[in-house]
Amino acid sequence: MTKIDTIIFDLGGVLIDWNPEYVFLDAFNGDKEKMKWFLENICTMQWNENQDAGYPTKQATNDLVSQFPEYKKYIKMYYGEWEHMLRGEISGTVKILEALINSNNYKVIALTNWSSETFPIAQKHFEFLTWFQGIVVSGNEKTRKPFKEIYEITLNRFNINPEKALFIDDNIRNIKAANTLKIKGIHFKNPEQLQNELTTYNIFIK
Incomplete structure (x- = not known):
């Protein structure tokens, strides 16, 4: 060898x-199903990886808010509360x-x-x-x-x-x-x- x-x-x-669930489980009042749906359909790992490849986080947030305005509060939490995803x-x-x-x-x-x-x-x-x-x-x-x-x-x-x-x-x-x-x-x-x-x-x- x-x-x-x-x-x-x-x-x-x-x-x-690091895990977004550390923020969003509280955000959804402990409702794991709601949290899971949000992370699988709105602020997805694929979306997050786009920022990992250099896309601006502010623009990414605005893009999603435009697409899903009813989830504005939670979408803004992703990078707004990002530090709390670090356990x-x-x-x-x-x-x-x-x-x-x-x-x-x-x-x-x-x-x-x-x-x-x-x-x-x-x-x-x-x-x-x-x-x-x-x-x-x-x-x-x-x-x-x-x-x-x-x-x-x-x-x-x-x-x-x-x-x-x-x-x-x-x-x-x-x-x-x-x-x-x-x-x-x-x-x-x-x-x-x-x-x-x-x-x-x-x-x-x-």
């Missing part, structure tokens, strides 16, 4: 617990990240789908974001995972050999896209599973 020399982390869902760090993964960095055996990079407008808020909250040798933020690049371009940007910017790189993401779609560029991947489910799967690449966390 080719020795891994670079580890690329996704952020949301891997290192950071905290996923501590088990942060410990793994710290161990990998302290080992000095790997180049450790982050590749995240994140709006350039909201990412500075996360940077204020999470000190571990300063540990990476580099972070590629989709909103700054005007593209996002799973599109090939953002992986190529990451590889080229940090002089990464894809066959010696390992990518960790909670979305299997993004892992499969990385695989097409010969980047190995781990589909993240929880820190314990991640630590176990790292051993298959001869990466051991002390």
